[in-house]
Amino acid sequence: MTMHTEASDVECRPLRADAERNRLKIIAAAHALFAERGLDVSMDDVAERAGVGVGTVYRRFTNRDDLVTGVFTEHLKRVAARADEALDDPDPWSAVEGLLTWFCTVMAEDRGLAAIIMRIDHSQPEIDAVKAGFTSRIEKLIDRAMAAGVLRADLASTDVFGIFTMISAVADAMEPTVPGAWRRYLELILRAIHADTDDSPIATPALTDEQLRAIQRERANRQR
Structure with a gap:
């Protein structure tokens, strides 16, 4: 049981790291767009700039x-x-x-x-x-x-x-x-x-x- 739990934890760590990288990419993209255009940018624009799907943006930020x-x-x-x-x-x-x-x-x-x-x-x-x-x-x-x-x-x-x-x-x-x-x-x-x-x-x-x-x-x- 312990070995299975440890293996599962190892498998999950890259997912958490990927999620954090995506979050930071989205924040950086939004920050750049806000500086260029003001705050009235769409979530689609942010997703395109970040290079992720818009669904990923909405998973991290509800609006x-x-x-x-x-x-x-x-x-x-x-x-x-x-x-x-x-x-x-x-x-x-x-x-x-x-x-x-x-x-x-x-x-x-x-x-x-x-x-x-x-x-x-x-x-x-x-x-x-x-x-x-x-x-x-x-x-x-x-x-x-x-x-x-x-x-x-x-x-x-x-x-x-x-x-x-x-x-x-x-x-x-x-x-x-x-x-x-x-x-x-x-x-x-x-x-x-x-x-x-x-x-x-x-x-x-x-x-x-x-x-x-x-x-x-x-x-x-x-x-x-």
């Missing part, structure tokens, strides 16, 4: 909202992993700066992800559980940096969400016309939350009048 949740949950796992890397950085300020810069870069360059964050129900248990993990990591980063005296004393860990939201909004307005312009505003924010004043020149130049007008025209065209 598009479930798939959106899957993409976002996988992203949150990446955030948690990146936060762990930041905690391994012995320099408290470098850790905070690196994590904020990485996350804002992702938000600015991945508009599909930004759309998901604005639309998804963040109170879902699956999402809430993953968020709780990386929220505690961010709190540790903030506490460590404050103890080292490199962060202003009145900064709260919840301010990080506000920073992400602001940079995402700036990138949404500027990235199509002036790629990378959002970095100037991230640098301003990083200087604002640092405990010491930094009067050195900002690396990313300010917008020109022509760039500002181009951004405003492009934004108006998108809203028509």
